Amino acid sequence: MNFKGQHILTARQFDKEGLFAVFEEAKKMEKIVEGGRDSDILAGKYMATLFFEASTRTRFSFEVSMQRLGGKVVSNADMKGTSSLRKQETLEDTAKVVSQMVDVLVIRHSDVGSLAKFAAGSDVPVINAGEGAAEHPTQGLLDLYTILKHKGGFDGLTVGLMGDLKNSRVQHSECTLLKHFDVKFVFHSPSSLMVPEETLNELKGHDVKIVDSMEELIGVSDVISVSRVQQERFENEEEYRKVAGSYILNADMMRLARKDAIVIQPLPRVDEVAVEVDNDPRAKYFEQVRNGVAVRMALLKLVLA
Ligand code: NCD
Numbered sequence: 001m002n003f004k005g006q007h008i009l010t011a012r013q014f015d016k017e018g019l020f021a022v023f024e025e026a027k028k029m030e031k032i033v034e035g036g037r038d039s040d041i042l043a044g045k046y047m048a049t050l051f052f053e054a055s056t057r058t059r060f061s062f063e064v065s066m067q068r069l070g071g072k073v074v075s076n077a078d079m080k081g082t083s084s085l086r087k088q089e090t091l092e093d094t095a096k097v098v099s100q101m102v103d104v105l106v107i108r109h110s111d112v113g114s115l116a117k118f119a120a121g122s123d124v125p126v127i128n129a130g131e132g133a134a135e136h137p138t139q140g141l142l143d144l145y146t147i148l149k150h151k152g153g154f155d156g157l158t159v160g161l162m163g164d165l166k167n168s169r170v171q172h173s174e175c176t177l178l179k180h181f182d183v184k185f186v187f188h189s190p191s192s193l194m195v196p197e198e199t200l201n202e203l204k205g206h207d208v209k210i211v212d213s214m215e216e217l218i219g220v221s222d223v224i225s226v227s228r229v230q231q232e233r234f235e236n237e238e239e240y241r242k243v244a245g246s247y248i249l250n251a252d253m254m255r256l257a258r259k260d261a262i263v264i265q266p267l268p269r270v271d272e273v274a275v276e277v278d279n280d281p282r283a284k285y286f287e288q289v290r291n292g293v294a295v296r297m298a299l300l301k302l303v304l305a
Pocket of ligand 1: 268
């Protein structure tokens, strides 16, 4: 896989070889971060972050990554409120214009299909930083990198995914990336938030189980992937209330988990992972944030250098 000059729009772009190219590069990037001295690999390059949806870690993660490689950043965290789209500019034109000034665009948007429009307009690579309920490829990559670090590989693992499987773009991307390996999938969600047919179709040929209780998932999983109920994707507050708080991974639940299991969660959390789990050595969600910087540094280097 050659990443140079390419858009990164979907987890479907990555094959096994491409995944390991990113992970190998990410290992080198960790060394740069640990060394405490920024690199100049991307000196002279500019990145624009265009965010149409709320974000803390993803935007900071991209921006820190670019700067650690010596690149520069221009940023709009509130494109919805303050960009020229308010003056009816199209997504294609916005991308076209910004791409005349910078070398890469990193974009988060709530509409599925919007990233393709930005990419169509842009003269430089576009990276998907979260597209509606559909995809979040770079979070998927960092989740797999976290699994790799703790498990040494993917083949033979049982990955349990619980939460808002319908709307979690992160878990959709995780599944898309994990399908390249000999992984068993176990899903648990409230019945209205089941894993979409499209994702199940992607996993054809894999051992896939949908279980009725959290306990069944927790007991068998090497990796426990949790997502919050994605409130912003609900039509109204009442629908959200019906499922809010319906699954909580707490210390009691963790007693059922394997001694060597790991818990990943992209964050933010609401109540689906209890704070008391933070001290459990199996909880890797804060470490994931660190891994995210290494993975995004790797991706920016592969796309730009
Ligand atoms: C996720 C997202 O935005 O999809 N957060 C993130 O990027 N780390 C998950 C979420 O919002 O629940």
